[in-house]
Amino acid sequence: MADQKGYGLLKGKKGIIFGALDERSIAWRIALACKREGAEFALSNAPVALRLGTLDALSEQTGASIFPCDVSKEDEVQELMQKIKDEYGKIDFILHAIGMSPNIRKNKSYQGLNYRWYQQTLDISAISLHKILHFAEEEDVLNDGGSVVALSYIGAQRIFSKYSDMNDAKALLESIARNYGSRLAKRGIRVNTVSQAPTKTSAGSGIKGFDGMYTFADKLAPMGNPSADDCADYCVTLFSDLTRKVTMQNLYHDGGFVTAGIDEEMINNLAKLYADEE
Numbered sequence: 001m002a003d004q005k006g007y008g009l010l011k012g013k014k015g016i017i018f019g020a021l022d023e024r025s026i027a028w029r030i031a032l033a034c035k036r037e038g039a040e041f042a043l044s045n046a047p048v049a050l051r052l053g054t055l056d057a058l059s060e061q062t063g064a065s066i067f068p069c070d071v072s073k074e075d076e077v078q079e080l081m082q083k084i085k086d087e088y089g090k091i092d093f094i095l096h097a098i099g100m101s102p103n104i105r106k107n108k109s110y111q112g113l114n115y116r117w118y119q120q121t122l123d124i125s126a127i128s129l130h131k132i133l134h135f136a137e138e139e140d141v142l143n144d145g146g147s148v149v150a151l152s153y154i155g156a157q158r159i160f161s162k163y164s165d166m167n168d169a170k171a172l173l174e175s176i177a178r179n180y181g182s183r184l185a186k187r188g189i190r191v192n193t194v195s196q197a198p199t200k201t202s203a204g205s206g207i208k209g210f211d212g213m214y215t216f217a218d219k220l221a222p223m224g225n226p227s228a229d230d231c232a233d234y235c236v237t238l239f240s241d242l243t244r245k246v247t248m249q250n251l252y253h254d255g256g257f258v259t260a261g262i263d264e265e266m267i268n269n270l271a272k273l274y275a276d277e278e
């Protein structure tokens with residue numbers, strides 16, 4: 001983790017952080033890192049999540065106001081942008097850390113998806129990025145030179161069977177980031193996705209088989225899995241002025257997992273594991 005005093009990388013910047021639910025949430029850790037770096041920001045989550053009341057502690061710690069918004073509802077996203085502008089004026093960064101699959105929650109297999117839930121997965125986890133950007137533009141909330149980051153997962157490119165319809169949602173999310181990014185580029189606004197390694201959070205642990213996915217990635221990645229705090233430090237650099245020409249990218253933050261093959265230790269362990277079967 002970066003020096004607790006921070007580097008002042010986000011001094012004078014304002015933003016909105018979507019998706020902090022509890023202390024383990026990646027968005028929660030990002031909010032703390034943004035505060036450390038001098039940013040001022042609002043927190044938003046679905047009304048049902050806010051009822052848990054856990055976000056109040058983060059609000060107190062960071063001085064951020066909380067705005068309820070179910071991102072699947074266009075009128076709520078539009079209203080949110082108006083309220084943000086009223087309270088904060090124009091902002092410089094947006095974090096999209098939102099994901100939910102009713103099919104995974106209810107244990108539906110990929111071949112047996114409930115299609116209404118499938119649409120909810122895509123709507124909440126991916127199309128919401130489009131809605132947020134659409135209404136941010138329409139309400140003229142984002143400053144030129146701003147930065148938007150959405151959190152993704154390598155399931156967008158490769159098959160991770162237990163990640164089911166979230167694999168499709170992440171592929172759509174990354175595509176929306178590229179397409180919207182190309183349109184906002186002329187204003188100097190960056191739109192990127194950060195493809196984070198498995199991280200022990202409420203959404204992560206809700207996936208059956210998550211522990212196996214976590215261990216697999218941790219063993220294969222030469223640097224091991226990065227934590228939510230590591231992810232937060234990386235996102236800070238993307239919100240800062242140090243990455244002004246980085247846009248329309250899917251940026252892996254995974255300790256090297258995406259390009260790893262197999263190493264000596266794993267070869268030896270696998271050889272031992274399968275030796276008995278031969």
Ligand SMILES: NC(=O)c1ccc[n+]([C@@H]2O[C@H](COP(=O)([O-])OP(=O)(O)OC[C@H]3O[C@@H](n4cnc5c(N)ncnc54)[C@H](O)[C@@H]3O)[C@@H](O)[C@H]2O)c1
Nearest residue numbers: 019021025026046049070071098099151198199201203204
């Ligand atoms: N945990 C992991 O292993 C992992 C890995 C890669 C990417 N990610 C991504 O990181 C992001 C944050 O997830 P997390 O792991 O911190 O879990 P989390 O459960 O803490 O965060 C998910 C958030 O989405 C919010 N949300 C759900 N439905 C919503 C709606 N209709 N409107 C507004 N908000 C809604 C939840 O309330 C919650 O705050 C997600 O996009 C997730 O897919 C997570």
